[in-house]
Amino acid sequence: MHALYDRLKALFPVGEFTEQRSNLAFVTLPGAYLRPALLHLRDREGFTHLVLLTAVDWIEQGQFQLTYLLSNRAENRDIGLRVMLPRLGTVMASIHDLWPTAATYQRELREMFGIDFPDSPGVYEEFILEGWNDIPPYRRDFDTLQYAQDSYAQRPGRETRDPESHMKQQLYPGKG
């Protein structure tokens, strides 16, 4: 994967490189260079399959990380492109014309993280949530528990136990 990284470095201003396994690596690069890099990887390097497009919320740094994971089936190796975006008013160029499946991922990201992909087809339609009226639920500043307690009627009397200590108590009482 290092050879691939060197070839990429010659073409694009790529950043941090992480090699997870001998056939899986991640590269950070600026959002403006994402599209040429994807095209290069798809058409020249044989990474023809978009495995997934997902996001990570780095709330402490005030950034979203988009991960485009590509796969080269012939050589059985994967590469992930990381794009860091500001958390406020996140907008990203759509890649649905490179891989049609990306439109679905982008629709989901807009709904769950609020990341906007203006040109993606159907991106403003509801994907999984229907009638959602709060901030996107996968953002880390969304308090799931608080929302659940506010929105849904709860049945009183629910208690939570630590499985390990509870089972110890049940199976071996009096042994600490």
Add this chain to the structure above:
Amino acid sequence: MAFEWIKIPYALLTLFIVVNYGMLLGALMQKIAARVGRRHGVPIWQNYADLIKNYGLRTSITHGVMFYLGPVFRLSGGVGLLLFVPTIYGSEMFSNLSFAGDLILALYFVFFGTLGMALGAGESGHPHAAIGVSRGLAQVTAAELPFALAVFAVALQYQTLSITDIVAAQQGGVENWTLFTNPLAVAAAMLAFLGSMMRPPFDVVLAPQEIPIGPPTEYHSSYLALMQTNRAIFPIAKIVVYMNLFFGGAATWPVFFLKVFCIYLVSVFVGVVFPRFRVEQSIRWFLVWAVPLGVLAILLV
């Protein structure tokens, strides 16, 4: 000949016997099919419980006049078929309302129920019902073709359109049955029989796993109960026609029960062995295998 009023209670008695026999036989056949899959299957009285429950539902909704009439047509198709065909040969009590030209009427009644169903299901407005009915009509029409050919062959063979006369001609031993005097016609008719019994491999129209349950998608409570009653009567009535035309009829009730059971078992036997056909497959199957047999039967007579 003056009409004998006593025929009406006799016909109702026939109907009563046939309904109960049909309900029990239907459950028994379900049990047999279940045993093939190593299950116990439904209790033998299951059909009664279903029927009572459906009549006992407290609410029902309608989609219009034809929605009411659909099940009624269907039921009258089954009852009519039964009543215009002599159930027990030579019995004054159970020859019902049969008359000289009843063979044509029987053919008509076989189709009548399906047409009524089409009207009712169309009125229900559910897309599944409309799709189901068009599939059902296509398949029943294809299955009806060889049956009609076989019936014509038999009518030509005996030179009569009266079912009673056809049964009479087959008396006097097994070798006189149409099954042995005209095997081609019987073969064509039996293939058609498989298609009209709504069992696999030809049950794509009504199968719950397909376009959900087909024509009766919207039917419930009393409407569905009427159709269930018909489900009990219609196969038996149809088998009675087959029994009279091809298998020598029945002179007593025990013989009737036995023959009906055996003929019914043919379709169940085929059903548990073979998987389901799609509609266009089954139509092709009827046209390729059953219709030529029917044509041949007519030509050879």
Add this chain to the structure above:
Amino acid sequence: MKRDPMHFIKPELMPRKVKGPDGVEFEVEPLRDYFCDAPPTVQHGAYLKIVEDFFNWARAQSLWILGFGTGCGAIEMRPLMTPRFDAYRYGIQWRPTARQANLLVISGYLSTKTLKRAIRAYEQMQNPKYVVGLGSCTINGGMYWDSYNTIKCLDQYLPVDLYITGCMPRPEALLQGFEDLKKLIRAGQAEGANRYAENFTWYKANQKQVIHDWDMPDYNW
């Protein structure tokens, strides 16, 4: 990010002008025209107790389950059809349409999106009808207790006759649950449909509280 409720109405459900095949223009208001919007009423049983008992026996003997798996618990219903458990011998069958079914099994967690469909399915069933909540998710949220899109307490939204506990309940537990439901039906205590009709406004208020995009009539037959 609060949005106007009309925002959720789908375009095909908006009131609009339609041109018929004969060239005549007419106005349609789908929510009013296409649905029968009458609230359910309390239905009384047969006048004679013995007749009603007889009907209840038949109802207990013929439980038709709506084939609608709302969550992962549906995977535990499939084995009931197989030779090993064979629920058919207890008079339990599956029907593919809500019209013919009289038992709705809420199998596991219910997201608000599925709840909307479950309500529609339930309302299309005919009185008397029964609801069985399956698994701990329907009772108190189970492992989805802090989830943002699953309801925690099913009997706030639908009249539940019986809960079957477990995560997941085994098919044996399901069979036992259905047997208990039969006892309730035979005793004439499974009147969930009438409870739903009596407390209709309460149920509707609860449902609308969690379903934000209510784009259907209050009651759809």
